[in-house]
Amino acid sequence: MSSPHQKPTGFLIGFSVILVVLVLIPFFVDLFYMTFLTEVLVWVLFAVSFDLIFGYTGLLSFGQALFFGIGAYSMAIPISKLGIGPIPSFFLAILVPMAFAGFVGYFSVRLSGIHFVIITLIFALIGSTLGETWTSLTGGADGLTIPFTPLSVGPLTIDLTNINTNYYLVLIVVTVCYLLLRRLVHSPLGKVFIAIRENEDRARLIGYNVKRYKLLAFVIAGALSGVAGGLYGITLKYASANFLHWGVSGHAVVYTIVGGMGTLLGPVIGTGIIMILEHYLVNFLQGTDLVIGIVLVFMVLVAPKGLVGLLKRNSG
Amino acid sequence: MALIALGLNMIFGLLHIINMAHGVLYMLGAVVAWYLIDLTGNFWIALILAPMVVGVVGMIMERGLLRSIEDKPITTIICTFGIMLAVQHLVFMTFGGTPRRINVPIEARFQLFDLQYPLMRVVIALISIGVMLGLWFFLNKTKYGLWMRAVVQDREMAIALGIPVNQVYMWTFVLGAALAAFSGVLAAPIVYVDFMMGREILIMAFIIVIVGGMGNLEGSVLAAIIISLIQGVGSIFVPPAIATVFSLAFMIIVLLFRPQGLFGE
Numbered sequence: 018m019s020s021p022h023q024k025p026t027g028f029l030i031g032f033s034v035i036l037v038v039l040v041l042i043p044f045f046v047d048l049f050y051m052t053f054l055t056e057v058l059v060w061v062l063f064a065v066s067f068d069l070i071f072g073y074t075g076l077l078s079f080g081q082a083l084f085f086g087i088g089a090y091s092m093a094i095p096i097s098k099l100g101i102g103p104i105p106s107f108f109l110a111i112l113v114p115m116a117f118a119g120f121v122g123y124f125s126v127r128l129s130g131i132h133f134v135i136i137t138l139i140f141a142l143i144g145s146t147l148g149e150t151w152t153s154l155t156g157g158a159d160g161l162t163i164p165f166t167p168l169s170v171g172p173l174t175i176d177l178t179n180i181n182t183n184y185y186l187v188l189i190v191v192t193v194c195y196l197l198l199r200r201l202v203h204s205p206l207g208k209v210f211i212a213i214r215e216n217e218d219r220a221r222l223i224g225y226n227v228k229r230y231k232l233l234a235f236v237i238a239g240a241l242s243g244v245a246g247g248l249y250g251i252t253l254k255y256a257s258a259n260f261l262h263w264g265v266s267g268h269a270v271v272y273t274i275v276g277g278m279g280t281l282l283g284p285v286i287g288t289g290i291i292m293i294l295e296h297y298l299v300n301f302l303q304g305t306d307l308v309i310g311i312v313l314v315f316m317v318l319v320a321p322k323g324l325v326g327l328l329k330r331n332s333g
Numbered sequence: 334m335a336l337i338a339l340g341l342n343m344i345f346g347l348l349h350i351i352n353m354a355h356g357v358l359y360m361l362g363a364v365v366a367w368y369l370i371d372l373t374g375n376f377w378i379a380l381i382l383a384p385m386v387v388g389v390v391g392m393i394m395e396r397g398l399l400r401s402i403e404d405k406p407i408t409t410i411i412c413t414f415g416i417m418l419a420v421q422h423l424v425f426m427t428f429g430g431t432p433r434r435i436n437v438p439i440e441a442r443f444q445l446f447d448l449q450y451p452l453m454r455v456v457i458a459l460i461s462i463g464v465m466l467g468l469w470f471f472l473n474k475t476k477y478g479l480w481m482r483a484v485v486q487d488r489e490m491a492i493a494l495g496i497p498v499n500q501v502y503m504w505t506f507v508l509g510a511a512l513a514a515f516s517g518v519l520a521a522p523i524v525y526v527d528f529m530m531g532r533e534i535l536i537m538a539f540i541i542v543i544v545g546g547m548g549n550l551e552g553s554v555l556a557a558i559i560i561s562l563i564q565g566v567g568s569i570f571v572p573p574a575i576a577t578v579f580s581l582a583f584m585i586i587v588l589l590f591r592p593q594g595l596f597g598e
Contacts (some may be wrong), residue, residue, distance in 0.1 A: 124589060128589075131410075132588060134407070135539060136585060136589075139539075139540075139581050139588075140585070142536060142581055143578050143582065146577055146578050149574065150537075150572065206582040267414060267418070271537055274411060306419065307422040309420030312415075313412075314415035317402070317411050318412065
């Protein structure tokens with residue numbers, strides 16, 4: 018399904034071109050679109066992290082929103098309640114979701130197939146119910162605002178309230194995560210994940226400790242979802258219990274399916290296209306779920322490998 | 334209320350399809366009923382007609398969309414999730430976002446110890462029990478019910494024996510959709526009719542089906558009673574949200590130790 022033998026030069030050229038375009042964009046478009054673009058990048062990271070667990074390892078997790086939300090709160094709570102600076106908070110936004118993913122994963126990876134879907138959904142539900150109820154900590158659905166003050170690092174001053182600074186920060190983090198993931202899925206470890214997706218029993222019989230690898234994939238995906246959540250908190254300057262809702266995981270499902278699961282490029286393309294579509298549709302139909310739902314059903318039935326799958330079929 | 338939630342769960346397990354759109358069908362039942370009551374002014378007509386309408390919707394879903402992917406559980410989850418989003422939004426666009434009320438067809442109340450208890454709730458409970466008994470009879474005592482159970486048990490064998498498996502799938506789905514809608518209509522006078530009302534019920538349905546065991550109807554009934562007891566008794570001591578968390582945690586334990594359900598063999 019995926020193509021591990023992509024020509025590396027082709028990837029390098031394509032990747033460099035896109036990166037240059039993304040670096041230069043702030044000089045050409047106005048502020049509104051910068052916010053939008055920043056959000057797209059955040060969701061790209063979220064979708065890619067979901068794809069690692071679903072597309073590569075074959076585990077459909079509706080629990081990613083939990084780690085996304087926890088990531089956002091790991092930014093919000095230390096900064097707004099404990100007075101800890103943004104930089105340590107950012108590391109919290111990686112480590113805390115990772116720890117939670119370890120906990121949830123420890124139980125979840127014992128199950129496969131439908132049961133795995135349901136158990137992750139339940140964990141997510143517990144998370145969002147607690148998030149909505151425990152308002153003194155989370156601010157409930159209204160959320161917590163995150164006050165950012167300009168930050169000096171050596172000679173540089175980083176002001177996260179400036180959207181361009183914010184954008185570049187997100188761009189750097191997402192790019193690094195993307196490259197790490199790319200390295201990961203092409204490594205022997207990535208091959209094990211794919212082997213588990215293709216046939217769990219066989220992977221076990223060959224001698225792999227399937228549970229441990231599933232847990233590993235789950236924790237990595239959870240940590241990356243957490244990073245995405247942290248970046249989302251930085252971008253919107255608040256965190257809300259709504260981030261924890263399992264419907265948020267649904268976004269990642271849609272982006273990944275539309276783009277193409279089991280490829281890293283797929284979720285990127287899917288996120289871009291769907292978010293642009295949503296952006297234009299939202300004024301017409303009082304929302305976008307109708308179209309998104311139809312697109313999703315259509316893709317599942319007609320092109321289960323997503324847009325990337327369609328492209329590959331046509332080109333090769 | 335507990336009895337209603339479970340009416341729709343019974344088919345869940347039988348289908349072996351995780352139908353994310355099931356809550357939406359429940360909601361659709363209530364919404365269609367609202368329109369029918371608006372039109373005819375009679376709750377009981379709506380109670381009969383709305384499930385039929387939704388049954389047709391279910392038939393279209395099964396025939397048109399799910400047919401080709403029924404053997405791939407993960408794909409059906411995603412597909413029905415898409416259907417859920419689309420239908421929910423469609424209802425939002427036509428029916429509107431504000432909850433509406435259906436008048437209680439039976440206003441009478443009676444004295445229960447020192448509480449005023451609305452008669453309607455008793456009637457709803459009785460109807461639910463009636464439907465469940467009917468369903469039990471249908472599944473266990475009729476030819477078609479036997480076919481349905483056979484298909485659940487061993488699909489290949491059922492085909493080999495000449496059972497029209499495709500037909501059975503379709504009618505099971507239709508029956509499930511209609512039951513969901515029926516519960517929706519029954520619940521409508523108690524709760525408000527709202528395009529989001531399917532969401533929570535979907536979760537309840539999941540819980541009950543998992544705890545009771547997939548495809549195990551008697552298990553579903555028992556599970557529904559247990560879960561609503563946990564919810565109800567729990568709510569006396571702690572806030573309802575925490576009670577929900579408890580029943581969710583209970584479900585995780587069941588999933589881990591008895592994935593076949595509490596009452597599975």
